[in-house]
Amino acid sequence: xxxxxxxxxxxxxxxxxxxxxxxxxxxxxxxxxxxxxxxxxxxxxxxxxxxxxxxxxxxxxxxxxxxxxxxxxxxxxxxxxxxxxxxxxxxxxxxxxxxxxxxxxxxxxxxxxxxxxxxxxxxxxxxxxxxxxxxxxxxxxxxxxxxxxxxxxxxxxxxxxxxxxxxxxxxxxxxxxxxxxxxxxxxxxxxxxxxxxxxxxxxxxxxxxxxxxxxxxxxxxxxxxxxxxxxxxxxxxxxxxxxxxxxxxxxxxxxxxxxxxxxxxxxxxxxxxxxxxxxxxxxxxxxxxxxxxxxxxxxxxxxxxxxxxxxxxxxxxxxxxxxxxxxxxxxxxxxxxxxxxxxxxxxxxxxxxxxxxxxxxxxxxxxxxxxxxxxxxxxxxxxxxxxxxxxxxxxxxxxxxxxxxxxxxxxxxxxxxxxxxxxxxxxxx
Numbered sequence: 219x220x221x222x223x224x225x226x227x228x229x230x231x232x233x234x235x236x237x238x239x240x241x242x243x244x245x246x247x248x249x250x251x252x253x254x255x256x257x258x259x260x261x262x263x264x265x266x267x268x269x270x271x272x273x274x275x276x277x278x279x280x281x282x283x284x285x286x287x288x289x290x291x292x293x294x295x296x297x298x299x300x301x302x303x304x305x306x307x308x309x310x311x312x313x314x315x316x317x318x319x320x321x322x323x324x325x326x327x328x329x330x331x332x333x334x335x336x337x338x339x340x341x342x343x344x345x346x347x348x349x350x351x352x353x354x355x356x357x358x359x360x361x362x363x364x365x366x367x368x369x370x371x372x373x374x375x376x377x378x379x380x381x382x383x384x385x386x387x388x389x390x391x392x393x394x395x396x397x398x399x400x401x402x403x404x405x406x407x408x409x410x411x412x413x414x415x416x417x418x419x420x421x422x423x424x425x426x427x428x429x430x431x432x433x434x435x436x437x438x439x440x441x442x443x444x445x446x447x448x449x450x451x452x453x454x455x456x457x458x459x460x461x462x463x464x465x466x467x468x469x470x471x472x473x474x475x476x477x478x479x480x481x482x483x484x485x486x487x488x489x490x491x492x493x494x495x496x497x498x499x500x501x502x503x504x505x506x507x508x509x510x511x512x513x514x515x516x517x518x519x520x521x522x523x524x525x526x527x528x529x530x531x532x533x534x535x536x537x538x539x540x541x542x543x544x545x546x547x548x549x550x551x552x553x554x555x556x557x558x559x560x561x562x563x564x565x566x567x568x569x570x571x572x573x574x575x576x577x578x579x580x581x582x583x584x585x586x587x588x589x590x591x592x593x594x595x596x597x598x599x600x601x602x603x604x605x606x607x608x609x610x611x612x613x614x615x616x617x618x619x620x621x622x623x624x625x626x627x628x629x630x631x632x633x634x635x636x637x638x639x640x641x642x643x644x645x646x647x
Contacts, residue, residue: 235504260385276383322445376463440453
């Protein structure tokens with residue numbers, strides 16, 4: 219049996235990434251964490267919160283008796299509402315999402331509240347596990363949108379999780395650098411997208427599934443803002459308190475982070491179609507992990523000697539060299555802020571050799587403490603030829619950050635630049 223030549227075969231480009239997560243979860247997690255800490259500065263306590271090694275430290279509410287009473291009144295848990303997030307619960311809530319997707323024209327969607335009695339009836343039916351025909355006209359789209367926000371707000375933990383709260387704030391603050399390596403006020407959208415791609419791969423499967431459905435709905439809602447008057451920022455303002463704010467807090471408790479959180483969710487809505495794919499270097503790492511790299515005359519810029527590395531893609535030339543020097547300086551600053559360890563000392567020495575004039579930290583003589591180490595790095599130049607990415611040692615350098623989890627064969631590897639005519643939707647993780 220063979221496929222007809224006129225029929226295109228859809229291949230999930232994240233196949234090996236998903237396989238790595240399921241078959242080697244520790245390798246996968248360290249791969250993702252290593253690259254997240256390359257992009258954002260997470261001090262020891264915030265990194266421990268991200269990994270679950272420490273309880274999240276979040277803004278706390280100035281609790282009043284009235285607010286406590288209101289919270290207790292709405293905590294009548296059911297099968298869906300107020301219960302931990304499950305695939306069964308998502309299946310019930312998907313009825314609301316599907317219905318709203320057919321009514322994106324409604325003005326003020328997610329802003330105008332629905333009818334309380336209709337919402338109560340709809341809530342009871344969803345909690346009972348009923349299959350509901352929302353097309354009969356018994357309910358209004360505003361009922362469904364308000365109830366969807368209610369469901370999100372009553373989850374025991376925000377959809378984006380408490381553990382990721384500080385990471386979201388740090389990603390929102392990623393900005394570009396000028397020619398001298400100084401940060402500017404311009405957001406670095408490419409790095410933000412990459413950081414969110416990595417962060418979302420650490421979400422629990424149910425959270426990731428529902429988040430994708432929700433952001434896709436909000437994305438298409440915002441695309442119809444000329445009709446419904448709901449822009450991405452308007453939608454984010456309505457939804458952010460239910461999916462990222464710590465539980466039981468109000469705007470006054472967040473000490474000025476409200477705007478940053480709202481803008482962050484608006485960014486997720488605008489770029490939602492890119493956020494649920496693995497970065498290219500993660501795909502390539504996973505592919506090499508399972509298939510091995512064939513011998514070639516090109517070097518893949520292996521990091522840390524005989525251990526595997528995460529390739530870093532960039533074009534050659536003077537701009538690449540300048541960008542590399544800036545990236546190395548930024549990396550040096552991030553590494554210097556890490557807790558003391560033997561690996562940190564080694565990495566600082568290597569960075570000092572690559573960037574002339576970089577001071578070797580005085581911390582090198584301190585007693586190392588136990589921490590999650592960065593591994594050694596190796597640098598090489600990367601260029602393009604006939605649709606392939608290849609690397610050549612000894613020329614302009616680009617940073618290839620290490621992951622160092624298990625052995626990968628030395629040697630060269632050609633990385634094809636795949637052009638997708640049709641992008642298949644990413645499968646659930």
